[in-house]
Amino acid sequence: MRPKRNQIFEYEQFESYQFDFNIHEANETDNEIEIDVETTSLHDDLQQQNLTPDQLQHLFSQVSSELIAESVDDQKFFKREVTIKPPKASKVIQTPFPPPLSDRKEDFDISIEELKQLVKKEAGPLIIERHSPNTEEIDHVLSTVSLTFSQPMIAIVSLHEQMNPEDLGISLTPKIEGRWRWIDTKTIQFEANHRVPYATKYTLRVNKELCVSAVGGIEHREYNDRRIIIHNNSQPNTVYRLFIQPGLLKDIHGQVLEQDDSDQPIQFHVDDLNSPLFGALSGESDKDGTVTAWVTNLMTGAPISQATVSILNQKKITNKQGLCTIERCMEENNERRQVESREKEILVVEKDDDLCMEVNIYPNETDDDVYVWHVFNDRGLYRPKEDLYIKGYVRLLKQEGEAKVPTYSQGVIDYMVYDSQDQQLQQSKVELNKYGAFDVTFTLTENVNLGDGYVEFSLPDSKNGTKHYFNVQEFRKPEYQVSSMIRPTIAHFRYPTVDEYVIVTCQGKLFSGGYLSYANVKWTVQAETTTFIPAKRFDYIFGRGQSFFSWFDDDDETKISYPTKHLQGKTNNKGQHEIKITYHGIEQEPRPIIVRALAAITDLNSQIQETQANFLIHPCTYYVGFQFVKNYGKKDELVRTKVIVTDIDGNLINNVLVQCDIIGHGKEKKEDQNGLTIFEDVTDEQRLTIFSSNEDAVNIDYTPKIGKR
The missing domain is CATH 2.60.40.3710 (Immunoglobulin-like)
Known part of the structure; x- marks a missing residue:
């Protein structure tokens, strides 16, 4: 590892800074007009200044014609009043339920002759x-x-x-x-x-x-x-011949067939197809084991009478409606044998040569009175520490004759709230109102487990209940989008004493349409020094150069981070909030500064989305870049470098005086007065000047007087 350097360069600062910036909410005056003033060159003594509102008013008063303000198109959010419903293909017929007894037909009197005519009906x-x-x-x-x-x-x-x-x-x-x-x-x-x-x-x-x-x-x-x-008149396994007698067959126009084709009869064969089988629709209607069987024709659906239905050695004959009822004897006090016997039960239906079987006959046990629940929440997806609202309705379906009539349930409901890991969060009671409805509200804890939680509702008197599920996540799909922008969009420069400003705007828009109005906005503005390379000049070094060893160290020891500023506000009726950032001052070592404005917008559901806008502040209009022809040199040997002067777009600038200060630090071997070898610090300082060119880079050559660095 290379050691940290001890020397301080001439222009380094660590405590006091010349650059400063402030933020505050933008007002209407800041949005009235924006003037793009051309930046002054290095050879001009004038500086850019912004006109005050009074100066602008005085300037406009001198215009021959008055300015007419345009009407602002402030329209309310468009919402369709009524959506046209698609036409209905069906017709609603109001009928009473259950139907009156006069409209019910319990028995259908169908005679055997009518059934035969139905079967013989031409298809x-x-x-x-x-x-x-x-x-x-x-x-x-x-x-x-x-x-x-x-x-x-x-x-x-x-x-x-x-x-x-x-x-x-x-x-x-x-x-x-x-x-x-x-x-x-x-x-x-x-x-x-x-x-x-x-x-x-x-x-x-x-x-x-x-x-x-x-x-x-x-x-x-x-x-x-x-x-x-x-x-329906053919016999199986039979060959038929069809003869047409002439003189008797007429067509639809009354013409008679006179041609005699008896010597060429029509011949066809009838295969042995299975006769239409009849089926059995069976099921238990009572808990005591009573079986009701309904036997119909598979092809026509007509009831089959006089069919033999048997189960557990008990037989019954179907009536005209194809129905029969069989009462079975159940073994008492022996549930296991009941189950085993039912698994072996087979319902057999026989008539003539046809046979049908139905296996695994089980009772259909239903309660006479049934509770029906309908429970829902306000959103479905929640974050920790949020309030969860649940509403529900309970109806009691009472058995009255052949119908079940809904009635409002009354009483007290017990409920318990669990998270996704079955950890109980809350336990309480709620009373049903006169309409059988209830409301529940509770707050999720901060450390609740993420995932699908649920609420168990129960009626203590009836031992009936239901479950309602909800989802807890740290993040959910956003309901709005945010964006930010900076005005003006021109290049930004700073001056030692004159304040410049930038307007930063953030906006929130709902995905469903409209703006995120009157939402909380929190601004965080940071500024720090950075580097800037003009366009198409990436092969040159701009700003402070780095030695070969510094490429392996990402820590920039000379980087300056300025104090962070904060501001809070609310969006307007168009979902916008604007701040004004003023800045001035240039450090002793001029370097570009990047300013980052981060806006965090929070909606009513505590969803937070962030948007950031950045802008660069240039210390001057021109940049100087240099390039080493070789990365290494030797003492007393010529070192060649290339120098260019460009604007921020990378265009070469002509006839600009460039001063290059070369400072070398090293050690020289000497002997002291006692004859001992010592090393003294020596410095090699050189100053070179040259004028830039707009055609190509200019060369600056120097000869180092010492070795090392």
Whole structure:
């Protein structure tokens, strides 16, 4: 490590400073006018001055025409009065609940003959009702193709089974990798593994001879509307031949078919399809183990009567509505055996050659009276030491006949507050008002655990309760944004005695629109010396140079940090707050100074956001930069350097006198009067002058008289 240097350079200061600055709130006078006065050159004796309000008024009074003030466009925050609601596709019909007894139909008297007529009812021709896509040219990404028939094509129990579309005569060309599946009993859909390739023509074909519905009907089409349909009268595993007798068949125009085609009969085969199975909808309605079974047809949904329903060796026959009730014997004082027996229970429904089973029959235990809670808070996300507001409603649903009627709950609620680590924060009680509502307010502790906390509410009389969750974090998504700016935006210079000033403005805007008005603002202004390199002159050294060893040490021993200033205020109705920073003075060693103005704006929810604006104060209009041709030199050998003079934009300045003071420190070996070897401190001081050039750097050469540094 290199030792700290002991010598003090000529212009170093550590206690008193020539530069000083102050801050205070900006007033209307500071915002009335801004004049950009050109900076004076080094050869002028005049200094920049700002006109006072009285001087400006006197200057304006000499103008021939009066100045007319423009109207300020102060508009209130725009808020839409009424938002147009989208039209409703449905119609609201007011009906009483529960419906009156006269409108209820407990029993449906359906005779066996009516059921037979319902089954024999003609289903109509089998046609394709719709398909997707329904246009020839597709201009969007396509991954599915679907067909919807007018009749059920498969049994509902076969929805999840794998199917082969070729069995129904359905094909898609050219072929694409994917799978066919039934969406419901009438709709089949092709799902491609990837999107369907572009710029390709596809053909979806359905073979009318192979495509047969599950109703059992067979449709034969020929020449558009000339068709013959047979429904529900075919026998399985049978070959049919259809003969058309001439002279009897008429079309819609009354024309008679006279051609005899008996030598070419229509022949078709009927496969052995499974007959429509019936299903059972079962469940326990009472706690004592009573089972109610409802048996319907899987295809039509019609009730199945005279079906045998059995469970635990008990059998019942369904009535006309397909309903039956079975009472089971329950084993008392042996809960374990009850559970084991229920796991083995199987509900079996039989009729003719069909059979259906339902397993794992469990009771559906429900309370007659139920409490319903609705609890919410004011924000959902909180910080430690903030107040949390909770409001809630409690309703008691009383069983009255077949309906549950809500009533206002009354009583006292116990509640306990926990943080995310289940640490109890508070325990108290709150009383419900006459409307069954309650309000709770408590303050989160400073050391509360971050995360999802919760509140447990309970009604002691009913042993009923609920939980409400809230979130605690140190930070949350801000609801507003802040910005800052500096006026004027020109380069800033300082003078020994004349005060200059800068206006710094901060503003807060809400994300939802509008301004963050009348919010607290805390300003912190700091100033310190820094370095400045003009544009395009990064290969030169400006200001105090550093030795080779100093590049490994980031501590700038000559850096000056001035006392920090603070100021508090509030934003106006436009969310703005302005301060005026005045400054003057130049240190004995002129160096640029950077001023940092930090504004912290706090909203009503204690959210704090900061914005910072910086500006640089130049000690003069010109900067001198130098460059070593070599980083090392020797005693009594020529050392060459390059020197330039530029403005703050890096432009070379001509004919400026540059004075270069070279000071070298070293030790010289000597002998004292006693003949002992000693080392004396020696100094090599040289002063060189030269004029700058606006074309290129000028050379300054010197010869060191001593070694070391």
